[in-house]
Amino acid sequence: MPNISISISTILVWCFSLLLINSPSFSAGGTNETDRLALLAIKSQLHDPSGVTSSWNNAINLCQWMGVTCGHRHQRVTELDLSNQRIGGVLSPYVGNLSFLRYINLADNGFHGEIPQEIGNLLRLKKLALPNNSFSGTIPANLSRCSNLIHFLVYNNKLRDKSPKR
Ligand SMILES: *[C@@H]1O[C@H](CO)[C@@H](O)[C@H](O)[C@H]1NC(C)=O
Ligand SMILES: *[C@@H]1O[C@H](CO)[C@@H](O)[C@H](O)[C@H]1NC(C)=O
Ligand SMILES: *[C@@H]1O[C@H](CO)[C@@H](O)[C@H](O)[C@H]1NC(C)=O
Numbered sequence: 341m342p343n344i345s346i347s348i349s350t351i352l353v354w355c356f357s358l359l360l361i362n363s364p365s366f367s368a369g370g371t372n373e374t375d376r377l378a379l380l381a382i383k384s385q386l387h388d389p390s391g392v393t394s395s396w397n398n399a400i401n402l403c404q405w406m407g408v409t410c411g412h413r414h415q416r417v418t419e420l421d422l423s424n425q426r427i428g429g430v431l432s433p434y435v436g437n438l439s440f441l442r443y444i445n446l447a448d449n450g451f452h453g454e455i456p457q458e459i460g461n462l463l464r465l466k467k468l469a470l471p472n473n474s475f476s477g478t479i480p481a482n483l484s485r486c487s488n489l490i491h492f493l494v495y496n497n498k499l500r501d502k503s504p505k506r
């Protein structure tokens with residue numbers, strides 16, 4: 341009965357793939373500890389006079405940190421919203437380790453320096469909002485790797501390029 345054995349093995353392969361896809365360590369790398377270290381590295385490069393990131397400390401679970409949203413299932417960081425908070429400083433390349441990030445909003449702050457090309461590692465990223473800052477340099481070519489990126493806002497910065505190189 342070749343047809344039946346083929347379909348059973350097909351189903352087994354399919355189930356196994358689903359298991360792998362649903363395992364966060366397979367699909368994106370890292371754990372919530374990777375996310376925690378990345379956010380602390382980001383915080384260390386910020387100038388945050390209003391203390392928005394003061395909740396980013398070891399006494400509080402990272403999913404409760406201000407501006408941070410986690411996915412329910414994996415408890416990995418899916419959103420980072422620090423918009424309109426008078427935050428200055430540079431955006432750490434560690435942002436590229438937040439591999440479950442879908443949404444970044446840093447609009448209306450005082451970020452300067454370059455947009456880290458490590459953002460190109462965020463393959464789930466859908467929205468990247470950086471307007472009204474002082475980002476300089478060029479838009480990183482690696483952003484073209486973010487194939488799910490549908491909203492990309494960088495107006496009112498000091499960038500030389502207007503669109504990502506492809
Ligand atoms: C990581 O997730 C585990 C299981 O959900 C949890 O017990 C642990 O506190 C989390 N670690 C951090 C740093 O949030
Ligand atoms: C995270 O990113 C930084 C800089 O981009 C890198 O040095 C580090 O090894 C990465 N991995 C982890 C697990 O933190
Ligand atoms: C950017 O700044 C302009 C002018 O101050 C303001 O009207 C606009 O709402 C700001 N946009 C965002 C997304 O912060």
Ligand SMILES: *[C@@H]1O[C@H](CO)[C@@H](O)[C@H](O)[C@H]1NC(C)=O
Nearest residue numbers: 436457458459460461482485
């Ligand atoms: C940028 O992308 C290239 C491949 O497209 C890769 O080799 C390089 O490591 C990436 N850089 C960073 C900082 O992720």
